[in-house]
Amino acid sequence: MLKSVCSFLVILLTISQLQAQNYRISLLTCDPGEELYSVFGHSAIRVTEEGTGIDLVFNYGTFDFDTSNFYLKFAQGKLDYMLSVSNYKDYLVHYRYLERAVREQELDLNPQQASHIVEFLQRNYQPANRYYRYDFFYDNCATRIRDVFEKVLGDKLEWAEVEEPSQKTFRDLIDEYVYPLPWGDLGIDLALGSVIDVRATDRETQFLPDYLETAFAKAQIVGDGPTRNLVKSQSVVLDLEPVSIAPTYFNPFFLFWAIAILAIVLTFVGFKRKRLYKGFDMTFFGILSVIGIVVVLLWFFTEHTTTKYNWNLLWAFPLHGLIGLGLWKSSWVPWLKKYLLIALIMADAAVVFWILGWQSFHPSVLPLILVVILRTNFLYYNLDRLGQRG
Incomplete structure (x- = not known):
């Protein structure tokens, strides 16, 4: 308990030190896991301050297991998720333990844009702002990240026009990930209604981390000089084989x-x-x-x-x-x-x-x-x- 409190205080102190202007902002995309809650992958924002060595990960996909009536609130759709912050090295240790690969896309933001992103995240991390009502399709760890950049960059962020728009429904999209888990797939199809049997727009597909990663790779920044790609470079920071889920005949x-x-x-x-x-x-x-x-x-x-x-x-x-x-x-x-x-x-x-x-x-x-x-x-x-x- 003492170790957790000390770690939390260190993170708070580190965030408060984010005052410089030389930030490096990246999108982190994590491979799917083998459990139902992790099978869709994960997204987070990495913020590095090159002068001080500060290296943090802002994560919108966390929740508090100690919440009163946790399972009841989850079933009722009343469970709040929150923005959390961790050290980048600890983040990689966690995903190495889970044996899930992590990819990074460094974003080509000018100093002012990067500073505004950090300021937005700092405000969002305040206790009064960090919690939000989770919605798997419309308000999750991936869509929150997309919304951060849309709010800060405004009309300077231009998503690529797609020649052949997605023909997939929301159910088709989740089926791509849950098919190795037949019982989980069944449970989802039994629980979710006909409202997800509508075609998802290309922007709406970004509730899935893989699709958000692809959208970032195709997006551009316009109106503040020569048009440039949003993503400056991309790399694999944790190179691991995709998680393999063994098939089961009891399905x-x-x-x-x-x-x-x-x-x-x-x-x-x-x-x-x-x-x-x-x-x-x-x-x-x-x-x-x-x-x-x-x-x-x-x-x-x-x-x-x-x-x-x-x-x-x-x-x-x-x-x-x-x-x-x-x-x-x-x-x-x-x-x-x-x-x-x-x-x-x-x-x-x-x-x-x-x-x-x-x-x-x-x-x-x-x-x-x-x-x-x-x-x-x-x-x-x-x-x-x-x-x-x-």
Whole structure:
């Protein structure tokens, strides 16, 4: 604890000494890691004062684990991230330990521009200014850096015009990074709604550090002399192999198709033997009910902007748990048949939404949707005569 306090005081003292005009400003881009929270990479700003040897990294991607109700605030979209500052050597030690490569782009700023960047960062680091409400797509460690340079440089910063604008949606962009983590990929697609199935502009793609790095490499500074590239030079400061994530055969695609095959077999055998096999439906629709409750909470009871209009709700509905209860209570058959028909129509609508592109579902949920259609259809037509046979 004492070591952390001393380190913090040293950083504060170092920042206060940033008074000279001979600054060197760089964009640092870190390779993706193997954990879900790090799989998109990271961006930070390096500030070097050549006269004093001061060498700091300003990082907008940190948060305080000691925040009260941390996980609740994270789930509700109320967790604040903050600007932190560390020593450059410590920053590299950290990423060397994580085995993640780091690249640097030195920016071709004039002394006044570099000084204004440092002044902006100093003001942003003040306790009253350093916290911000995190948004993965629109306000994160990368977009904050872009915004710093846009605010300070104004119309002197000119992003390159793209001959072929991006055709990728926000979901396409995150899929590029999370595909090696199939369960994480599934969780993201279940949690995020149709609002991310819109095409991202080239500027909006800069929420990803790799895309921000590319945009900086193509940008120019105009209006303060001869037009010049924003990036003066670029180099690899921590040369490591990309993190390799081993594939796993225990993934949702194989698991959910196995469930679908089981449902097909049970339905065929049940039809032949005149049995419903209620235990399967009680378990299956109970799990879908839990997923639906989570979707509803994320849609209506959080501040997340990207969890709205989530049509996974059409096949994983909170009231699906009542199917199991209805199967257990034979007196509920008339009501249950009506609900089964509604559930069947909703699952069919999910397929239509998917085909029309209103929301892109995770590919592995297709067998689950098919199971909903199969079992609701089977129960609807056989519940009256087989309801007592289990």
